[in-house]
Amino acid sequence: MSKVGKRIYEARAKYPDRTKSEENSFGPLTVVMTSLKTAMLLLSSEEEPVLQTVLNHITEFARKWDDNILELKEHELLELLLEKEFFIKAYSVIVRRLALYLVTAILGTTELSDLETEQTAKLLEVSFRFYLQEADDFCIEYLTYIINMCLRDPQVAQGVLENIDFLEKFKNIFVYSENPDTVFNSIEALNKMLQVQSAEEMLMFTTLPGFPVDRIICEITNEFLEIRLAALKVLKTLLADTSEESVFEPLHRCFFVLQQLVKAFCANPQAEDALDIIEVLATALRAEKMTKLFFEQNLFDQIVEHLKDDMDVMPPDVVCSIISIFAEAALYTQYLARIHAADITDMFMRCLMQSKPEPGTFIIVGLNRMVEYPEALRYFVAAYEQGVLNKLVSLMASSQVAIKTREQAAQFVGHLLLSAFRPTSEQLILQNIPNILASTLAQGLPELSIDLILSLLSIVENLAQNEEYRAILGDYRPFTESVAQLLMRSYAHSILVHNIFRCLCTIVEEEPVREVLLSNFIVSSIKRALKSLSNLVKTAVTNFILQTTRFNEFVDAYIDRGILEVLMMYQKHAFCVSTWGPAIESILSKCPTMKFCIRNCLSFTDITAGKDFYVSKRKFDDFRSFQKILLTDCSPLDAVLVVNFDRPVADDSELIVVPPSHLQMAEVHGDQEWCYCKRPGDSNLPEYLEALNQTLALHGLVDNPDKIRRTIDFENVAKRSKIIAxxxxxxxxxxxxxxxxxxxxxxxRHTVQCHLLELRYVFHNNFIPLGVVRSGCQFERAILFKCFADQIGLPCTLQRSVDGKLLYNEVPLPLELEKDIHCDKKTLKFMPWRMLRPTHIVDLMYNIGELYPTQSRQALQYLRLY
Incomplete structure (x- = not known):
């Protein structure tokens, strides 16, 4: 079998006719279009040369005239490019650049309200994908601008923080970019991201590895003003966090930012961004470690040197704005001497006096802080002759001045009062400060802020420490009226109500103040405060009640106009107010009538002398029933015994005439006029008291003027009790x-009842003077014993039995034990009456004047309990 090898090359008999193929292929087509809408149809082409040509043509059209961009918006070019995803997959970089340029041109003329949040989110999502895969510097520049524009929507900006991949590339490009536009838009976008974060989120975001804070600090000295301003804006936000965990926790970074800020300012103190630099520097100096570096590294001296060199050529308002950094540095007292030595105090003062129409708030803040330094304080006091205090008071009172400036002016005046009371108060009185305070407080809320009102009230409290100035404030009735009216409108703010009541406590010593308060619905304000849900308000108003029960007119108002009723009825809602109970006792201690009606007892310190004392034969479960009897012209079913040593004859104004038509025929005797009186005169009690004093004098038991008024003569307690009995x-x-x-x-008892019934016909009502009662059992005698004891200074109680039919008296006697220093008579006789304890009951019926130890058989027999 023969093996046939494969040939690598074989000769071809035919070759393709290239000329024929080129002739048959679709050749280039050039079409002239004059319609923008038609040109935009070609953006759907898949051939990039066509896209490049069309986009280039549209770009030239957009650059010719600004109105052309508006026409592109009307033809919805932005929506078309967004649908094509800005040709993000185009191989040609020119296509991507042109598409992004057109998007930036359209967004540059688009308001945030023109785009819906969904459209902005879609635009941002495409830009993110484009940004992550793009490397071209121009495309990155355009994409950064687009992202910056989209972040104007806070809802969209919130979602950016969740795109970790984008943030990582964003940080890297920003840190290493040399493109000014990319840097500017990156800083702007970063600032928008920070604005939508909470304090905790911002702390986590800025402390992540790779956060470009150092690059932002470097841009403070950038040659482009826009970049410098953008960097300062971000730094101001970052420096506002003064905690130890912030991005500026390392000391080297703190020094770096201070150094850059001072360098930028000193390079040109008159530059356009100089005031922005100062504002950021002032924000930085709110942190103590920043201030420490500022002084230790002599950055303070550099600022002062350049400021003094250029002060003469800079406008005064610019100079006053620059020294705001010294106002922040003055927060720390250890640097006040150095600040004062650099003549900063004088700069503050000149800015205060020369600024038109009003000085900046930080000027007065700086002055307020400099008061802590003695030399600066002396400088301020010496400047009173130049009208400094007049200026502060006018700022404080003017409604045309910014509220923060007014707050600081009032606080500064109060600070001066504390530090230099005499010269400051004299100047304020010369300026008629009561009138100024009255007109200012009359502006009310919301014209005044709470902080301003609190500062004004503090000024009043400081002035009222001096009796002379307190009298001046009190005599000016419109001032008290303005405070009372302000109180009625301030119950939405518990801290304000609390301070108003505290202020009133300092001036209520003056009689005109009391008259004005009682005529300006102070009782209604007190009732509302007592029913408040705020424990702070309830504490303040009960303290006010405690302070004002020294005055009879207030005590009468509290009882007659329902304050005591509110205090008694709302006790269960005031378990967290420690002064609620003392306020009740303070009122009752000044009115033995109501105390005995409510508590059914009078202690050693409850004195019946000095005003009418009413005791009803009937025991009332609700004190308001007895109160109605005392207030209205009605007669009780049971006798009411009236005690008064100072009114021998009833006042004519107290007599109430009964018309003859209201009387029975048997009661009418000729032309005799019938009248009755609920405050009858009593000529017998003073005579009885005079006879008693004579008897005590015969036995040598009268008060010794040489002794202390409240000293207790225990050795003669029994003797004096027996004589009184x-x-x-x-x-x-x-x-x-x-x-x-x-x-x-x-x-x-029947004899006594008949006697009282006879007296009822004599006085035409059941209000009977105690002095005319000639037949009495334990009830009547115990009242008279208590009243006599109070007149001669014998500690004595008045107690009502459980059934209400019996009254009895108790006196204190030391139960002396051998060698017991606590029961030494020499010690006990100087004991305050409120610390005494009743030990013996006085017998007024059987063995007249005998003293029975409480709980003894004789005491129980006397009380008919045995």
């Missing part, structure tokens, strides 16, 4: 027989 018994013993303590027989 005998005096009481002698007054109220008519028609009553003497009984034995051990007997079960009651005293003749």
């Amino acid at each position: 005998e005096a009481v018994a002698s007054v109220m013993a008519d028609n009553l027989k003497i009984l034995d303590l051990n007997s079960t027989e009651e005293c003749s």
Whole structure:
């Protein structure tokens, strides 16, 4: 079998006719089109030369005139290019460049409101895919611009942070790019990403590896103004975080950013971005470590040197803006001496006086902080003659000034009052500060801010520490009226209500203030505060009540106008307010009538002298029922005994005439006029008291003026109690027989009832003066004993039994034990009355004047409990 080998080359007999193929193929076609819409149809072509030609033609059309771009928008070129995904897969780089250029041209004339969020998101999604696979520098430049424009929508910007792949390439391109437009748009896009993040998200984002903070710092000295401004904008956002975990935690980076900022400013203090640099530098100096580096590395001296060199040629408003960095540095007291030595205090003062129409807020902030330095404070006080304080007060009061500036001016005035009270207060009084405060507070919310009002109230509190100035404030009634009106409109802000009540406590000493408050619905404001849900408000108002119960007119208002009722009824809602109970007791301690009605007892410190004391024979479960009897012209079913040592005869104004038509025929005697009085006169009680004092004098038991007023003469407590008891018994013993303590027989209560009924016809009502009662049992005698004891300074209680029919008195006696220093009479006699404890009951019925230890058999027998 023969083997046949394969030949590598074989001769061809026929060859293709290339000339014929070229002749038969479709040749180039040139068509002249004058319609943009027709040209846009060619964008669907799959041949890149055609796409390149059409896109180049459209680009030339767009560059000719700005209105041409608007025409492209009307023909929806952006939507068409987006549908073609900007020819992201085109092999020709020219096609991709031209497509991206047209997109940037259209977006440059498009407002954010013209694009819907879905369209913007689609545009951004295509740009992301294009950005991740593109390497051409021009395409990257255009894509960065498109992304920057799309990030104007906050909802879209929020989603960028989740695209990790894009962020990684974005950081790398930004760090190494030398294209100014790419750098600018990258910084702008980065700033928009930061704006939509919370503080925690921003901290995580900026501290990720590769975050281009160092590149941003470098761009502070870029030759292009737009890039410098964009970099400053991002740095201001980053430097606002002064925590230790921020991107500026390393000291070398802190020094780098300070150095760059100072270098950029000193290179040209009059540059267009100089004020922006100062603003960022001021933000940086809010961190203590930044301020420390600023002074330790002599960057402070460089700024001051260049500022002084160019100060004469720069406008005053620019100079005042530049020194804002010193206002931030003045926050730290250790640098105040150095700042003052550099004449910065004088710069602050000149800016305050020369700025038109008003100084910047930071100017007054700097002055406020410089007060801590003694030399600066003396400089301020010396400048009062130049009208510095007048300027501050006018800024504080003017409604045309920015609210932050007004807040700082008021705070500065208050700070000066604390640091230099005498000269500052004198100047304020000369400026008629009560009138200024009244007109300013009258502006009210929301014209005034809460911080401004708090500063104004602080000024009032500082001035009111001086009695003379407090009197001046109090005499100007419109001031108090403005505070009272402001209180009524401030209940939406608990801190404001709290401070208003605290301010009122400092000026309520003045009688005009009390009159104005009571006539300007202060009672309504107090009721509303007591019913507030805020414990801060309730604490403030109860403190105010505690402070004002020193004045009888307030006590009467609290009782008669419902404040006491609110305090009693809302106790269960005030368990977190420690001053609620003391406020109740403070009112009741000034009104023994209501205290005895509510508590059914009077302690050693509850004195009945000084005003009318009413005791009803009936025990009331609800004190408001008795209060209505005292307030309205009605007569109770049971007798009400009235005690008053200072009114021998009833005032004519208190007499109430009963018309004859309201009387029965048997009661009318000729032309005799019937009248009654709920505050009757009592000429007998002063006589009884005078006789009692004479008896005490005979026994040498009167008060010793040489001793302390509240000293307790324990050795003579029993003797004085017996004398008082005998005096009481002698007054109220008519028609009553003497009984034995051990007997079960009651005293003749019927005799007492008949006597009181007879007195009712004498006085035409049931309000009976105690001094005319001649027959009395434990009830009537205990009241008189308590009143006599209060008049001569004997500690004594008045207690009502559980059934309400019996009253009794208790006195304190030391239960002395051998060698017990706590029961030493010398120590006890100086003990405050509120610390005394009742130990003995006084017998007013059987063994007159005897003292029975509480819980003893005799005491229980006296109370008919045994």
